[in-house]
Amino acid sequence: DVIAVMKKDHACVRDEAVHRDTRPELRPTSHKSRSLDCKICEHIATIKSASLIQEHEQDFELREQMSGYKRMRRQHQKQLIALENRLKAEMDEHRLRLQKELETHANNTYIELERLAKRHAAQTDKEMKSVAAEERRIQQQIVAQQKKELTSFLENQKKEYRLCKEKIKDEMNEDPCTPKEEKQERLSRHKETMQRSQAEEEAHLLAQQRLVYDRSCRALKRRSLVRRHEFEQEQLREELNKKRTQKEMEHALMIRQDESTQDMERRQLQMLQKLRVELIRLQHQTELENQEEYNGRRQRELHRKHSLEQRQQPRNLKTLEMQIKKQFQDTCKVQNKQYKALRNHQLEVSPKGDHKTILKGLKEERLFPPCHFLLLV
Structure with missing residues (x-):
């Protein structure tokens, strides 16, 4: 177990010595x-x-x-918002102006139609009055003519009555044998017959005159109605033409307003897009300048760092070599102490006759003698 621990310590020391970062520090x-x-x-x-x-x-x-960069972004955002508000106010003013223009056109159209309706009403009243006056004049002429005819007819009847009466008297006077009463009776019968005949003729004449008067009135009424119908048709035609002209003018006005609105919207969108493109270009230019400045600064720093490392490289290597030697010597001392402790422990616990064998085995099991490390260093 002690030998395994020593092997592990030697391996750790060797790995640490091999894998230690040999790059020189900037400022040792x-x-x-x-x-x-x-x-x-x-x-x-x-x-x-x-x-x-x-x-x-x-x-x-x-x-x-x-x-x-943030300040520039806020400033750009403020510029965009200010431009959008200004364009929105301009568009609202433009639409209000177009609405007023359309309302003015509608009011003018209404006034013209009212004026035309009043003129048509006045013309209709005048025409009706003239037609009524003409009807009255013609009716008066017919009545006067009929009165004249009736007067002439009555005078003719009176003349005929007198002639017939004188003729009968002459006939009665030629016949003196006829009694006076018979003459009076014949005269009265003839008178009644004449009066009856004249009354019938007068009634027939009055009926004919009434029929002629009614026909004339109906003809006048028909002519007046036809004339009024034609007059109203002419007025309606004039009103419809006026309305059609006004509608065409209103349609042309709305088309012109729509075109002007589209032109303004297109112009505003172009202005807004132009400002956005310009702001994005400025933003990208600023980012590019900052990036180039950062790259230049990093290049200068790396250049200074590399120059400093190149100047300090010999001293750093010497310092690193001294550190490795010191670490190796310390490791060798620790290994020797551990070896001596292990050897003493084995000699104490084993019989005296086995000491040579134990010492020989320990020497063989030593992996890295201190002399080998010194030669490697």
Whole structure:
């Protein structure tokens, strides 16, 4: 068991010596220099090493870059929001102006239609009055003509009645043998017959005049209705043409407004996209400059580090060699102590006659004698 432990210790020491990092440090300092630095730091707490100051400066530069980047992003966001608000206000004003223009056109259309309706109503009233006046005039003419005809007819009847009466009297006077009563009776019968005949003729004439008057009134009414219908059709045609013209104007106005709105939206989108592209370009340019600055700084640091390592490489190798030798000597001392302790223990617990055999076996089991390590070193 003790031999196994010794073997394991030797293997660990060898692995540690082989796998130890042989790269030189940037600034190897001795124990005296470290103690001196500690004393100085105790007396003067504000003095810091150059590497720590450099790290702080790098951290400060990185924080400044990040804060500047964030500040630039916030500024870009504010610019975008301000532009969007300005474009939105411009679009709202444009739409309000178009709405007012459309309302003005609608009001003008309504006023023109009202004016046209009033003019049509006035023309209709005037036309109806003229038609009614013409009907009354024609009716009066017909009535006057019929009165004249009736008067002439009555005068003719009176003349015929007188002629017939005189003719009968002459006939009765030619016959003196006829008694007077018979003459009076014949005269009265003839008078009644004449009056009845004249009354029938007068009634027939009045009926014909009434029929002619009714037909004339119906003809006048028909002509007035046809004329009114044509007049109303003309007015409706004029109103429909007016409405169609106004609708076409309104449609053209809405198309023009839609085109202007599309042009404004396109222009606003182009402005917004142009600003975004410019801000993204500035952001990428800033990131590229920061990255190039960081790469340059890292290259300079690595260059300084490599230069320092190249200058300090011989001293570092010598220091590392001394450390390895010291570690090897310490390991050899520990191994010798362990070997002596094992040998004494084996000699104490074994008979005296077996001491030579035990010593010979222990010598053979020793894996790495101290002389071999010295030769290797």
